[in-house]
Amino acid sequence: MHDKSHSLLIRDGQVLMSDGSLRTTSLLIRDGRIAAIGAEQSADTILDAAGNYVLPGLIDIHTHGIGEDSAIGSLPHYAAREAVAGATTFLPTLFGPPDETCAHLQRHLRETDNLRRVPQVGGFRLESPYLADASAGLPRDCAPITPQLTERLWQAGAGHIRIWDLSPELPGAPEAIKQLSRLGVVCSLAHTTATIEQARAAVEAGARLVTHLFDVFPMPPMTELGVYPAGLTDYLLMEDRVVCEIIPDGTHVPPLLVEKTFRCKPPGGLVFITDSNYGSGLPPGEYDLPQAWGRVKITSPYDGIRLMERDMELASSALTPVDAFRSAVQRFGKDLATASRVCSRNPARLLGLNKGEIAIGRDGDLVILDSALHVRTTIAGGVVIYHAGQDAAI
Template sequence: MLVADLLTSAQVVTPERVLAPGWLLVDGDRIAEVGEGAPPRSPDLDLDAATVVPGFVDLHVHGGGGASFDTGTADSALTVADAHLAHGTTSMAASLVTDTHDRMIDAVRELAELVRDGRLAGVHLEGPWLSPRRSGAHQPGSLSVPDPASVESLLAAGDGAVRMVTLAPELPGGIDAVRQLTNAGVVAAIGHTDATYDVTREALDAGARLGTHLFNAMRPLHHRDPGPVGALLESSADVELIADGVHLHPAVLRTVFAAKPGHCILVTDAMAAAGAPDGDYQLGPMAIEVRDGVARLADGTGNGAIAGSTLTMDAAVRYAVRTAGLPLLDVVHAASTAPARAWGLCDVGAIEPGRRADLVVLDADLDVVRVMRAGTCVSR
């Protein structure tokens, strides 16, 4: 069922400011008009004290609802997408962890079909070209160096569906791979890296324009050795942040938002347990234990490396606003507008005329009460 034409709400969050009160006119699957104050006529749907934000855009997610993208099957992928859609993510990447080359090729080919029909925004390869010293929850034996042929074969398998690749630029051939990806129109992201500051700067100069889950799985910032964190913070690159209270301290979130206004991107890095109970799961070929909502490599001690998250984007928004104390306008930009811009998704990510009517309605506690995708209610 299509949503009502004219919606009013206590707050409507646009890219520039929060309209209070605000209204918007939906024409089919598009936003036709947006305004502040009294609407031009009686609304078809008065959302009262709610806040309307653009549908969330998640560029880094591996799974959810008990399923994972790494299986490469359409059914699993749709389960993941539907699980996150209920939490307001209306555009999402299918992120793949390191696996054998052949299995990654097969998964990319299968997922590419869902990119072409619009269910997914694109494929993100997180590996296999990662640092063995910063591999995190990636199988060390499947890591490799990015030779031109292997890069090209994975991109070709997606036939345009691969939108982003995370790699460690210090690997042999790493800087050339950044150039190869950039020339192919793919976002080269720096992550799972032990690169020095100078090598990171070289990668940025070669075309890299995003940092994968900043601080996590990368050489740490030191006052005499700033490493990739220092290089990314002072650059114009976008940076991913996982706002779940496990990966980053709230003070770190505040610091990065202050240092890089407009260039912070909230991601979930969610694995299969997002929106699902604690238990034992797989992340690609790796066994994962989820206890008290925290995902770690299964090492028998409960203290294995963090292995993604069980986060959903609405929870990330709540944490960033209510715990870290960041302004709602900035947080919504990081959850919707900035990631859409980073991937060149001009159709989504903002409440403004001409964009697709992807909308999330939040209550006073920032909990999701309604989700609309392309003008249609998909959750309430």
């Protein structure tokens, strides 16, 4: 690992400025942060980015795995594959029985010197156990909300849990949201059949995120002919206090609803996630998922990971972070600034990170993409963590 005091000059790239414009210029990173834009500087290392885009590093706040790694495997290996896919920050997302989640958290912290060995890991996310139904997993993955279990999981994460999912209709949800929000955790409404009133109570208690909007949110039934019902997703689209996640593969959510979300939410109110799983980024083929999920088939990054023994049901997406970014541009027709907003700036703001845009003083977390939006170089804290051609992990 290079020393952060090392200076890096990225020369002549098309830099996405914080006002959304593209400017052909140079960037100097020193002591891990962006130190100068535009001025001719000398540096210990010079990287030629002519003809390429220089963008804020990608941030994935919801991912269960990538390639042959997962949130229950080796975090350094996971981080290396995320680097290949342009991510400078990610939140390994755990889903499983509470006892196993505690054990994974403690092992990860032990093996990484409390995450110091994997600076790309911005903390953990718990998608279970506080879910009203186990549609995404097994009944043993879920548990009633109790202050004691919350405390046990929090202690196992040693302060590194940044996002905590829960279903707002569970007894004790508003109290848990208040307890966790006081600790600085972002609470996210997830896997829910809550009423609008229950969801609003959760937002009043401090919930600030919605876990993959539309996915596993039921549509309201038509109870009277001629009366169009408003559902939970309608409320969440209109509730400016919550940021909504979208899985942007075009399969989990139809493009029409992705566009609707862009139009409903304020500029900071939408975040693209991968919700990726073991296998994401691997070539089309059949793979065996860990944790007894069985055999899966992947046909493209945009068709999800399909459970072959369960009627080709979806088991998360096959996206990598750069696939999600490309999707914003190539599937949903957004410009680079908008794509960067939902893949970098908004998740950074949600978590209060000094990242997500190119401005003096921000962390030197960048991704360099070629004109076809493929990753050339990934830089975290001013350190090159991936360079195309030198390492092809996936």
